[in-house]
Amino acid sequence: MKHELVLVIDFGGQYNQLIARRVRENNVYCEIISYKTDIEEIKAKNPKGIIFTGGPNSAYLEDSPQMAKEIYDAGIPILGICYGIQTMCHTLGGTVRKGTAAEKEYGKTAITYKESRLFEGMTTNSVWMSHTDRIDTVPEGFEIIAYTADCPVAGIQNVEKNLYGVQFHPEVEHSQEGYMIIKNFLYNICGVKGDWTTDSFIKDKVAELKATIGDKKVLCALSGGVDSSVAAVLVHKAIGDNLTCVFVDHGLLRKNEGDDVERIFRNTFDMNLIRVNAEDRFLGKLKGVTEPEAKRKIIGEEFIRVFEEESNKLGKMDFLVQGTIYPDIVESGLGGESATIKSHHNVGGLPEDVDFQIVEPLKELFKDEVRKIGLELGIEDKLIFRHPFPGPGLGIRVIGEVTKEKCDILREADAIYMDELRKAGLYREIWQAFATLPDVKTVGVMGDERTYAYLVGLRAVSSSDGMTSDWYKIPYDVLEKIANRIVNEVDGANRVVYDITSKPPGTIEWE
Numbered sequence: 071m072k073h074e075l076v077l078v079i080d081f082g083g084q085y086n087q088l089i090a091r092r093v094r095e096n097n098v099y100c101e102i103i104s105y106k107t108d109i110e111e112i113k114a115k116n117p118k119g120i121i122f123t124g125g126p127n128s129a130y131l132e133d134s135p136q137m138a139k140e141i142y143d144a145g146i147p148i149l150g151i152c153y154g155i156q157t158m159c160h161t162l163g164g165t166v167r168k169g170t171a172a173e174k175e176y177g178k179t180a181i182t183y184k185e186s187r188l189f190e191g192m193t194t195n196s197v198w199m200s201h202t203d204r205i206d207t208v209p210e211g212f213e214i215i216a217y218t219a220d221c222p223v224a225g226i227q228n229v230e231k232n233l234y235g236v237q238f239h240p241e242v243e244h245s246q247e248g249y250m251i252i253k254n255f256l257y258n259i260c261g262v263k264g265d266w267t268t269d270s271f272i273k274d275k276v277a278e279l280k281a282t283i284g285d286k287k288v289l290c291a292l293s294g295g296v297d298s299s300v301a302a303v304l305v306h307k308a309i310g311d312n313l314t315c316v317f318v319d320h321g322l323l324r325k326n327e328g329d330d331v332e333r334i335f336r337n338t339f340d341m342n343l344i345r346v347n348a349e350d351r352f353l354g355k356l357k358g359v360t361e362p363e364a365k366r367k368i369i370g371e372e373f374i375r376v377f378e379e380e381s382n383k384l385g386k387m388d389f390l391v392q393g394t395i396y397p398d399i400v401e402s403g404l405g406g407e408s409a410t411i412k413s414h415h416n417v418g419g420l421p422e423d424v425d426f427q428i429v430e431p432l433k434e435l436f437k438d439e440v441r442k443i444g445l446e447l448g449i450e451d452k453l454i455f456r457h458p459f460p461g462p463g464l465g466i467r468v469i470g471e472v473t474k475e476k477c478d479i480l481r482e483a484d485a486i487y488m489d490e491l492r493k494a495g496l497y498r499e500i501w502q503a504f505a506t507l508p509d510v511k512t513v514g515v516m517g518d519e520r521t522y523a524y525l526v527g528l529r530a531v532s533s534s535d536g537m538t539s540d541w542y543k544i545p546y547d548v549l550e551k552i553a554n555r556i557v558n559e560v561d562g563a564n565r566v567v568y569d570i571t572s573k574p575p576g577t578i579e580w581e
């Protein structure tokens with residue numbers, strides 16, 4: 071059966087897949103295609119509607135991506151988001167320019183909506199902004215339907231032509247009721263009925279894995295985190311004992327993590343598991359390296375070399391399974407037109423010569439979708455609701471050069487932080503929390519003596535997919551206790567700061 075289709079036109083935004091997912095959540099099938107796609111090809115697909123994504127470019131510059139005017143005359147409803155609204159205005163004769171320092175907006179912003187089918191049923195007025203450029207005048211035939219204190223054109227419509235645009239990002243969870251805007255666009259403006267329901271992802275994936283892998287041998291890079299655990303269980307379901315999991319202890323794990331992961335996996339899952347202790351090897355390669363992307367690439371490469379060695383010992387494995395999820399790909403700059411924010415070790419950080427065929431069964435999904443699948447597969451809650459932990463681990467939380475001494479200080483501080491969050495009943499409510507060790511020493515006084523020791527940074531964020539996040543408001547008394555304990559109990563640390571940056575403009579990790 072042919073389904074109703076909505077096209078997401080990719081201008082290089084960080085949240086493109088999130089837009090696609092919001093459409094999926096509304097039971098509408100959706101494809102992401104490049105802005106370079108021929109307009110005739112687009113028309114031939116007979117889409118019910120089109121969504122233009124955000125993007126890193128400036129619509130008014132000569133070489134910036136834009137679609138030819140015809141697309142706006144094709145009778146297909148269009149919703150432009152961020153760069154999408156800007157390019158729509160620019161192409162149709164409005165004016166867009168670089169905003170002044172005061173006009174730029176990033177993060178949570180209060181907005182006023184006017185009457186529009188796009189905003190039907192909205193009861194809140196807080197949205198997530200991420201833009202430098204701004205629209206000064208709208209094209210003929212358009213009216214302004216939303217504004218903020220610093221942005222007079224935050225929403226536009228041309229009802230007759232079914233063209234709409236918003237400067238903010240309704241697709242991110244931190245835009246309150248943003249999902250309603252996508253829903254209104256789909257149901258009120260594109261007039262879809264909603265005929266797409268995802269068949270059981272697990273059933274489809276298992277069948278697909280069986281078909282791709284057959285009776286070949288597979289090695290799974292297992293971190294004990296959510297993504298690789300779910301990936302391992304899925305692949306195990308498909309191919310059973312032809313799967314061997316390899317867990318690398320690179321010396322950049324948290325306190326006791328290596329032993330915990332090994333114990334959980336040996337006790338709960340009936341899978342072949344190998345633990346490789348490789349602390350010296352990773353720390354050796356990282357010696358003297360300070361630049362974050364360089365560190366990520368070194369760690370990414372070393373992971374692969376370890377997997378290759380293990381594979382050779384086992385008698386050559388054909389496939390390498392990784393728990394890659396969509397945000398890893400898009401931030402690594404491989405999600406179509408989007409910019410590289412950081413090379414996730416398992417994607418952008420991979421060396422060029424990899425001796426395996428890579429299998430990534432979760433690569434289109436977001437963390438919360440992965441968690442749902444994990445629960446459905448019967449993996450225990452405790453593992454599923456663990457905070458994410460990046461593959462490069464403390465390697466990107468020790469800012470600057472990574473040494474064992476610094477990792478040890480950070481491990482102790484982080485363990486105290488987690489312990490206090492659990493005691494305060496906050497662990498599960500927070501999406502991700504961790505300590506970092508900036509390459510900064512500060513002066514303190516303890517027991518009437520001068521100290522000169524490391525600064526510890528604390529981070530805690532709320533999110534559901536890691537694509538956007540807000541800083542978590544840990545109660546002061548809990549923060550106080552954590553800071554006290556860290557300074558008192560961790561040798562080598564004498565000061566604690568709390569990070570109150572949202573994403574964007576910050577990222578969750580500091581490197």
Ligand SMILES: Nc1ncnc2c1ncn2[C@@H]1O[C@H](COP(=O)(O)OP(=O)(O)OP(=O)(O)O)[C@@H](O)[C@H]1O
Pocket residue numbers: 290291292293294295296297298299316317318319320391392393394395398416456457458459460461462
């Ligand atoms: N220590 C490790 N040993 C083996 N493989 C690892 C290790 N750390 C990361 N990986 C591989 O890299 C992938 C990406 O890491 P990432 O941290 O994003 O996912 P995860 O650890 O599975 O889940 P989580 O996000 O919950 O930590 C993992 O799914 C896994 O395949």
Ligand SMILES: O=c1[nH]c(=O)c2[nH+]cn([C@@H]3O[C@H](COP(=O)(O)O)[C@@H](O)[C@H]3O)c2[nH]1
Pocket residue numbers: 366397398401412413414415416458459460461462502536537573576577578579580581
């Ligand atoms: O497997 C991973 N390999 C990496 O190289 C990596 N870098 C960041 N992260 C995790 O991804 C989420 C978003 O991170 P950022 O806001 O820091 O980009 C957060 O949950 C980060 O912890 C990584 N995971």
Ligand SMILES: NC(=O)CC[C@H](N)C(=O)O
Pocket residue numbers: 083123124125126127128151152153154156200201202203204
């Ligand atoms: N997030 C976006 O789409 C940004 C659009 C454009 N690059 C700006 O800075 O305004």
Ligand SMILES: [Mg+2]
Pocket residue numbers: 293295296458459460461
């Ligand atoms: Mg991890």
